[in-house]
Amino acid sequence: DTGVSQDPRHKITKRGQNVTFRCDPISEHNRLYWYRQTLGQGPEFLTYFQNEAQLEKSRLLSDRFSAERPKGSFSTLEIQRTEQGDSAMYLCASSLEVWGAGAFFGQGTRLTVV
Amino acid sequence: DQQVKQNSPSLSVQEGRISILNCDYTNSMFDYFLWYKKYPAEGPTFLISISSIKDKNEDGRFTVFLNKSAKHLSLHIVPSQPGDSAVYFCAARRAGGSEKLVFGKGTKLTVNP
Numbered sequence: 001d002t003g004v005s006q007d008p009r010h011k012i013t014k015r016g017q018n019v020t021f022r023c024d025p026i027s028e029h030n031r032l033y034w035y036r037q038t039l040g041q042g043p044e045f046l047t048y049f050q051n052e053a054q055l056e057k058s059r060l061l062s063d064r065f066s067a068e069r070p071k072g073s074f075s076t077l078e079i080q081r082t083e084q085g086d087s088a089m090y091l092c093a094s095s096l097e098v099w100g101a102g103a104f105f106g107q108g109t110r111l112t113v114v
Numbered sequence: 115d116q117q118v119k120q121n122s123p124s125l126s127v128q129e130g131r132i133s134i135l136n137c138d139y140t141n142s143m144f145d146y147f148l149w150y151k152k153y154p155a156e157g158p159t160f161l162i163s164i165s166s167i168k169d170k171n172e173d174g175r176f177t178v179f180l181n182k183s184a185k186h187l188s189l190h191i192v193p194s195q196p197g198d199s200a201v202y203f204c205a206a207r208r209a210g211g212s213e214k215l216v217f218g219k220g221t222k223l224t225v226n227p
Contacts, residue, residue, distance in 0.1 A: 004157070031213065042118075042203050042217030043158065056214055091157055099148060099207060099215060105157030 002026060004106035006092050012112045013082055020078045021109045025094030032075050034067055035091040036060065037108070043091055049075060082113045117141045118206050120218035128226055133191040135221050137204030140185065144216075145209035149178060149189045152201045152220070161202075162189070166209075194225045 005024040013019050025032050030051050035043035046065070048056040051072035061067075064082075069075040079086055089110050095103035119138045127133045135149075145166040150158035164171040164178045164187065171178050177190045191198055204218040 033213070040219065042120075042205070042219050043215075044217070045214040048213045056212065058214070093157070098213070099146070099205075100163050101160055103160060105159070107155065107157050 004092055004094050004104050006090075006106040006109050008109060009107065010110045010112075012114060015084060015113055016081055018078065018080045019082060019111065020076055021090055021092075021111075023075045023077070023092030023094075023106060025074070025092070026096075026104060029094035029096050030072065031095045031097075031103075032069055033093040033095075033103075034075070034077050035093065035105075037089045037091060038087075046077070046090075079111075082111075084113045087111055087113045116219075117144075118204055118216050118218040120202075120204055120221050122221050123219070124222040124224070126224045126226060127194050129196055130193045133189075133194045133198065133223055133225065135189040135191075135202050135204075135223065137187045137189075137218055138185060139187075139206055141206070141208065141216075142185070143208045143210070144206040146207040147178070147180060147187050148205045148207075148215070149176075150203045150205060150217075151198075152203060158203060191223075194223075196225045196227050199223055199225050 007022045032049045034046040037043045047067045049069040064080045067077045089108045091108045093105040148163040149161040152158045162176045180187045201220045203220045205215040
């Protein structure tokens with residue numbers, strides 16, 4: 001399978017714990033995006049990497065959120081001191097060029113904070 | 115502030131008929147618009163897009179129309195098939211080099227056999 005892979009698919013954590021998600025993009029894709037989707041809403045932009053450089057970051061990404069893409073390959077999204085409001089689907093997407101037919105989303109990581 | 119609005123949470127049509135999904139936007143700086151389809155437990159998949167320099171783009175059964183003066187776009191699916199049943203998201207990108215897509219809340223389409 002050469003699609004965008006996200007791990008884990010589901011995560012349940014207690015409030016206050018730290019969690020880390022991983023995204024493996026399609027191998028030749030240099031652009032990687034993180035989005036968050038809550039119930040009844042569309043995906044909301046979190047951050048964007050081109051290769052290893054984090055070029056855009058949403059105000060939604062508070063100090064408790066950090067994302068990395070070492071060596072321009074896989075990416076991790078860490079949430080520290082989780083809150084119930086962090087419960088959402090976290091989506092990763094990758095592309096070789098700009099948005100369009102060549103950009104693909106992964107299946108997402110469903111986070112539940114209890 | 116919802117810059118991309120999909121005012122119909124759901125739409126139900128009969129198989130073989132036309133499905134029309136609507137989207138309105140408020141930011142005149144948007145220059146590229148996309149439609150995504152999402153099945154449960156899957157990520158969104160790209161459907162069709164349109165640049166602001168065009169008013170229509172067609173791909174098989176799917177056609178997107180853009181009315182810039184009204185800040186309105188629509189997705190037409192003809193003929194509709196039961197496999198088209200999914201949530202459809204409208205998204206927009208702002209001119210000026212930003213890679214951020216702004217999504218609407220989605221419209222759940224149900225195509226009845």
